[in-house]
Amino acid sequence: MGNRVLALFLIAALSLAAHARDRILRSVKTGYDRLILRYDRPMLPSEVRTLLLRNAKTLRYVFDFRHTRLAGPDLLRSVRYHAPVRSIRLAQYRPHTVRLVVETAEPYAVAHYAIPKNGYVVALPKGSSSVRSLFAGIKTLPVGRKKAHPAHVVYHAGRTVRAKPKARLICTPYAHLKKRYTVVIDPGHGGHDSGALDPSHRYQEKRAVLAIARKVARHLKRMGFRVLMTRSSDRFIKLHRRTRYANFKHADIFVSIHANAVGNLRRASTARGVETYYLSPARSARARRVAAKENSIAFRKYYRESMNVYLQTLTRSKIVYSNMLALDVQSHILKELRKHYKGVVDGGVRPAPFWVLVGAEMPAILVETGYITHPSEKRRLYDPRYQDLLARGIAEGIARFLANRERELE
Ligand SMILES: [Zn+2]
Structure with missing residues (x-):
């Protein structure tokens, strides 16, 4: 019994430590044909895994942000977009991975990169979001x-x-x-x-x-x-x-x-x-x-x-x-x-x-x-x-x- 408590304690401590290392995705906003993500610590391009899933009608651009957790459930509430973007989704895909999916009708030149103040930009197709x-x-x-x-x-x-x-x-x-x-x-x-x-x-x-x-x-x-x-x-x-x-x-x-x-x-x-x-x-x-x-x-x-x-x-x-x-x-x-x-x-x-x-x-x-x-x-x-x-x-x-x-x- 004592061993089991200790083991549980260890697992809890380890998972806490793992969580403590995760960065937090705090906000997502739309800019000029871009998504601007803000973290509590810098996000590096090397920590982002990208994936393209396609079928006959749609393309899904997947961005997996590793060692990352969502600050809340509704980070996309202020995000606005229109065609050629069909949908944008964000989820805690795995305990330490946040997944962003941009679904479009046509292929586009994807770019993602860090900006100052713990920011990270994911480019959207041209014309899909204009703030003004x-x-x-x-x-x-x-x-x-x-x-x-x-x-x-x-x-x-x-x-x-x-x-x-x-x-x-x-x-x-x-x-x-x-x-x-x-x-x-x-x-x-x-x-x-x-x-x-x-x-x-x-x-x-x-x-x-x-x-x-x-x-x-x-x-x-x-x-x-x-x-x-x-x-x-x-x-x-x-x-x-x-x-x-x-x-x-x-x-x-x-x-x-x-x-x-x-x-x-x-x-x-x-x-x-x-x-x-x-x-x-x-x-x-x-x-x-x-x-x-x-x-x-x-x-x-x-x-x-x-x-x-x-x-x-x-x-x-x-x-x-x-x-x-x-x-x-x-x-x-x-x-x-x-x-x-x-x-x-x-x-x-x-x-x-x-x-x-x-x-x-x-x-x-x-x-x-x-x-x-x-x-x-x-x-x-x-x-x-x-x-x-x-x-x-x-x-x-x-x-x-x-x-x-x-x-x-x-
Ligand atoms: Zn000057």
């Missing part, structure tokens, strides 16, 4: 050619049209936007991270971009937007927290504001101009260089791999919306600045792999407002009037983008 209802109505949009898009190319649902230059300017007046949209403005860097510096260190990126961001917020509020800022003072915020904040606040638009720099002093007198970037796998050496500069803080190898996988899963529609937003913002910045300033250089709209844009569930762009290493442009970046015109251009570009999207859905 405004953007859910439009299904496929062309990404276009691999080259940077000229500003006079207009996008409509399903096709790219080369328009007469004025055609873009006809749209719903901003005052008539149907919804009160939320815009998150993200002034780059802050605190111990001063961002780009001129050789004298008198001009700092973090200060110029905060001043510009405040003015963007003021213009947007005047136009009726709900505006939130990732920082409104000189403090440091980690890159991944910035988009996470935007997701958490259900923002419709995310705009990160930066200033550029060149390391080579000889190039400092020639490198200038405004550039707007959207997230995409890097293409040009120049875009990669700018991204590397902005990415350098807290950019660990572990996340770099996740970033590469993430970039491969970016949906076409997501890239296109950010691209369109970038085009609208860039053209309005130039329009405003050129009203009062000469020699404003159009650096163009470019795709680049910026870490700060990764994970944003809404159209997201990064504006490089000018070069802090250029002798006259750095002064302009500190000039309140120049800042104000820049800010007005960004705000007008955002409004134009949203008005055009509303018009497409009519």
Whole structure:
């Protein structure tokens, strides 16, 4: 009898110990064509076993998360999806294994990878879940050619049209936007991270971009937007927290504001101009260089791999919306600045792999407002009037983008 009690005690203790090692799956949410799982500890791709079960009519993509337990019975309650996904199921398949099953009608490119803060992403088929209802109505949009898009190319649902230059300017007046949209403005860097510096260190990126961001917020509020800022003072915020904040606040638009720099002093007198970037796998050496500069803080190898996988899963529609937003913002910045300033250089709209844009569930762009290493442009970046015109251009570009999207859905 004593032995049996001891044996039972041992079994109980062992199973408790085994349970203590399991991680807990706490929540499941839908992002832009992705499921986002959150654990109490990091989940590693090596702990996930995948399986594809198919019959004549359906495909079942199975993900077994080992050493994992469910926090509760109803983790899928906020998960929304539509075709081509038929169903999503989650269960404690074995005592230490959680099974996720995504059932679809057609095959799709599955990807799964870790993200910061104990997160784990499982990609869903394109178009199966879009968080922003405004953007859910439009299904496929062309990404276009691999080259940077000229500003006079207009996008409509399903096709790219080369328009007469004025055609873009006809749209719903901003005052008539149907919804009160939320815009998150993200002034780059802050605190111990001063961002780009001129050789004298008198001009700092973090200060110029905060001043510009405040003015963007003021213009947007005047136009009726709900505006939130990732920082409104000189403090440091980690890159991944910035988009996470935007997701958490259900923002419709995310705009990160930066200033550029060149390391080579000889190039400092020639490198200038405004550039707007959207997230995409890097293409040009120049875009990669700018991204590397902005990415350098807290950019660990572990996340770099996740970033590469993430970039491969970016949906076409997501890239296109950010691209369109970038085009609208860039053209309005130039329009405003050129009203009062000469020699404003159009650096163009470019795709680049910026870490700060990764994970944003809404159209997201990064504006490089000018070069802090250029002798006259750095002064302009500190000039309140120049800042104000820049800010007005960004705000007008955002409004134009949203008005055009509303018009497409009519
Ligand atoms: Zn920056």
